[in-house]
Amino acid sequence: GRKYSVPGMVLIILLPMIAAINLVAWLFSWRRRQVLRKAKQPDPNYSTDEAEGMESVESMLIDISTLRAATEDFAESNKLGEGGFGPVYKGTLLSGDEIAVKRLSKSSTQGVEELKNELALVAKLKHKNLVRLIGICLEQQERLLIYEFIPNRSLDLILFDEEKRQKLDWETRYKIINGVARGLQYLHEDSQLKVVHRDLKASNVLLDMNMNPKISDFGLAKIFGRDQTQGVTNRVVGTYGYMAPEYVMRGNYSVKSDVFSFGVLVLEIVMGRKNSDCYNSHQSQDLLTTVWEHWTAGTVLEMADPSMNKSDALRCIHVGLLCIQGNPTDRPMMSTVAMMLGGDTFSLPAPSKPAFYSTNAGANSSTGSSMSIPSVQARS
Structure with missing residues (x-):
């Protein structure tokens, strides 16, 4: 038979292999283009x-x-x-x-x-x-x-259920508070994007198998430029009880709007109680007002679960009150919040009367409930 040199034999073996690899790569690429083209096919419901x-x-x-x-x-x-x-x-x-x-x-x-x-x-x-x-x-x-898939589902299903709430000992609640704080800090300050979530609430905090929190639902989130401090919208969409006053009243939102929502969430986690619709003067006294009145009376820990670490719980309540100040500039950044939560070595400023504070149940809020509130599209 014919004799081939060593280089010739190598070529005879390699060329079919290279051709086969190229064919497989082309078929894979073609399949991916077909899937993408199918996904992009126009129909009456898909722009x-x-x-x-x-x-x-x-x-x-x-x-x-x-x-x-x-x-x-x-x-x-x-x-x-x-x-x-x-x-x-x-x-x-x-x-x-x-x-x-x-x-x-x-x-x-x-x-x-x-x-x-x-x-x-x-x-x-x-x-x-x-x-x-x-x-x-x-x-x-x-x-x-x-x-x-997050097996323990959303925080609200456990926190606001009297029986299931027993799963949330103080160590778990403290872990959830700190985890949400770190997630928000990442969105606001540490990620490649500067993101305002705009709908932080207990039902948008998911809990994994070890009860670690994960922030979800970014449908309303907005990307800010690095130097941008505020956005404005004529269409206010959010969840009653968590929206900051400047957003409800004027459509202004910023990272400080998320800080307000975080403050509400912290107070809910510590107290095990949902904040009511503080924008509606016909509702019973909201959580923010109740916590503030107990804070000024020195009885705020009486509202909390007696099994909680008193020092940590008091610090979380203090941080929560700082986060729900009526003026956005008075609220801390999330990096500062994370440090405040981190230990007793960080000195906390005294909080002022929070947003939506009412002097008695059913009274108008001194920070804006008596103002004309624009149409708000509430989310569940």
């Missing part, structure tokens, strides 16, 4: 504008068939809950990994904007106290966001 920026997250695309199998075709038994965006389902992938699938309601117009906003943000934010986005699906007129 091509929604596909802007999808190229950067192409690797996060998940087939609708995978998600239907994981959730048993979005079975009601797998439904975890429902918010302004739409329902959320639990799913299990073939790998055994558990996921949470947020499904945009087809009747939701605002939800489309919130999905785009959340996708643009969460894919770029990575912190242990923020919920992790795993993937997206934009097929068959579906708009789905896929997250890591």
Whole structure:
């Protein structure tokens, strides 16, 4: 037979292998383009504008068939809950990994904007106290966001349930407060983006297997320029009881608006009680007023769980009151809050009367409840 030199033999062996590798790479690339093209197909409910920026997250695309199998075709038994965006389902992938699938309601117009906003943000934010986005699906007129599954669900389901609240000993509550503080500090000061969440509340704090908190739901979040200090909107959207007065009254929002929401959340966690609608003068006395009155009377610890560490609980209440000051400039930055919570060596300034304080139950707030409040779109 014919004799080949060693280099010739190497070429004979390598060339088919290289061709095969190139073919596999081309097929893989073609398949990915097909999936992306399917996700971008225009339909009456899907604007091509929604596909802007999808190229950067192409690797996060998940087939609708995978998600239907994981959730048993979005079975009601797998439904975890429902918010302004739409329902959320639990799913299990073939790998055994558990996921949470947020499904945009087809009747939701605002939800489309919130999905785009959340996708643009969460894919770029990575912190242990923020919920992790795993993937997206934009097929068959579906708009789905896929997250890591957080087994203990949201804080409000435990904190505001008298029986379940027993799980929240002081060590756990303190861990949740500090974890949320670190997550907000990352959003405001430490990430590649400067982000204002705009809807921090107990139901948007998820708890993992070890009760570590993860901030979720970035549908209303806004990205600020590094030198930007404030944003203004004519459309005030948020949750009663957590919104800062400058946002409710004038549509102004900033990182200090999130600080206000954090202060409310801290007081809720320490007291185990939900803040009422402090913008409605017909409601009973809200949590902020009650805490302030007990603070000035020196009896605030009587409101808290007796099993709590008194020194730590008192410090958390003090920090919470500093965060809910009526003037945004009087509220600390989250990096300062984290240091305040960190130990007794950090001296705390005395708090002033908080926002929405009313002198008695049912009275108008001295900081603005008697003002004309614009139309506010409340979220559940």
